[in-house]
Amino acid sequence: MLGNLQVLKVNRCGQLKKLPKDIIKLVNLRCLEVGGCYNLVGMPRGLRQLTSLQSLSCFKLGEKDGDFADLNELNQLIINLRGGLAIEELQNATSKPTLSNLKAAQHIQSLEFYWTAFGFGESQYDDLVLESLEPHQNLKYLVIDGFQGMRIPNWLSTLRNLIGIQITHCYYCRHLPALDQLPSLKRLSLLTAVEYISDASYTMSMSFFPSLEELEILTCTNLKGWWRRDDGDIMQLKDLPAFPCLSNLYIDDCPNLTSMPLCSSLEDLTIYGSSLKPLEKMMSNVPSSTPSISAGLLSRLKSLRISYPDTLDLLTEEYDKQWEALTSLRSVELSVLHELVSLPKGFQRVTSLQSLKIWFCDNLTVLTEGMHLQYLEIKECPQLLEKWWKQYGC
Incomplete structure (x- = not known):
């Protein structure tokens, strides 16, 4: 009865x-939003009839034996879609999915791919x-979450x-494509099972992540280093590449990253x-062909947070002098x-230091003087606090 309806939003229901099955009769529908409908079990079969649809926030794949729309139906709609699209429950996709039109969908700016069958082991179909989900070259943001392939x-x-790229909860993923030459990439977030970010050997490049500003490496417990080659050999090289624009680095639960x-x-x-090894090596002023880098790798660092480190070597006397470079x-x-x-x-040498927060350090008894x-x-x-109480009575 709502044949002229153009916008339907049922977010967060x-x-x-x-x-409703009869939603396919809304042939004038241009916008359908179903974001945050976490109990939605699939999209109604026949959705391809909504040929006027230009905005679809989420397409959820139902069980294979259910009466739901599959990727073939989405393939008929996707050419006209604009903005962002999330495709969820991809574990329900067939072994031979057909979404060939996605590569021609030039108006889609953001794509999110979600699998939610955690704990069932590596999938033979996910790869x-x-x-098959190769997008158009105009894509600006991509999320791959829960992928169980290797x-x-x-592409x-x-x-x-x-x-922006987010590759998270990919617990069986062992290989990443080369990302360091993407000219527009500003934000990268990784949570995978890779041992190295790049499978290729280290090679000097003048355009190493030329625009990257934010990097998150989360719970990559297998991660050992950036390049698949001997770490000792890398640190012997005179010319190491540097992120030219990276301003924010977040490393969480990566104990083997050295x-x-x-x-x-x-x-x-x-x-x-x-591990604090990467920070220790940067504070040791690794030689570089660029004088400004050699003079002080972390001279622009304004904020430093350390919690649950593997060792406390960085906080020993051996590194006292290196703190001075953090101007x-x-x-x-x-x-x-x-x-x-x-x-x-x-810490006495860090004359710019203004704020210090110390939490849950059970055995700390001495603060640095002169700050x-x-x-x-x-x-x-x-x-x-007990020492202070005895010493100052407060």
Whole structure:
């Protein structure tokens, strides 16, 4: 009865399980939004009849034996779609999916691919499914989440207009395509099972991630380094590539990561539950062919957060002098360092340091003297507080 309806939004209808079958009669419908309908079990068969559709926020694949639209139906609609599209429950795709029109869908700016069959092991079909989902060259944002195949297709490295890439919860993915030459890429987030970001050997390049500003490496417990070659050999090289624009680096739960490219523009660094080796090597001023980089790799660093590190070597006397090179460092947060007894004396050398937060350092008893802080926050450091109580009575 709503034959002239052009826009239908049912976002965040948590109890909605199915769209009405007669929705396919809304032939004038241009916009259909079903984002946040987490209990939706699929899209109605016959959806291809909505030939006026220009905006579809989410297409959810139903069970293979159910009465739901499949990727063939989406293939008939996708040419006219614009903006962003999320394709969910891709574990329900057939072994020979057909979404060939996606490569010609030039008006789609953002794509999100989701699999949710976690814990069922590597899928023999996921590699084929993802290979078939090659988008148009105009794509700017891509999310691949829950993929259970072993290899991200090489078409990813050809999308030269990509601004953001998120590859997360891909617990069986062992291989990534080359991403370092993507000219527009600004944000990259990874959570995979890879041992190395690049399978190729290290080669010097003048355009190494030329636009990358933000990098997240999350729970990559197998990750050892950036290049698949001996780490010792890499660090012997005179000329290491550097991220020219990287300002924000977030590393979480990567205990085996011991080497990284240089980060000459870094302003914000967070390391949680991971090895401090990459930071230690950058603070040791690895030789470089670029004088400005050799003079101080982390001279632009403003904020540093360290929690659950594998070792405390960076906070020992050996690195006291290296802290002096961090001439822009303003804020330091140290948390859950159970073996830390005293802060490094090198903090005295960081004249720019204004804010220091220390949380859950059970055995800390000594603070560094001579710091000119404007803000100091201490939580759950019982040894230090007990010492102060005895010394100052407060």
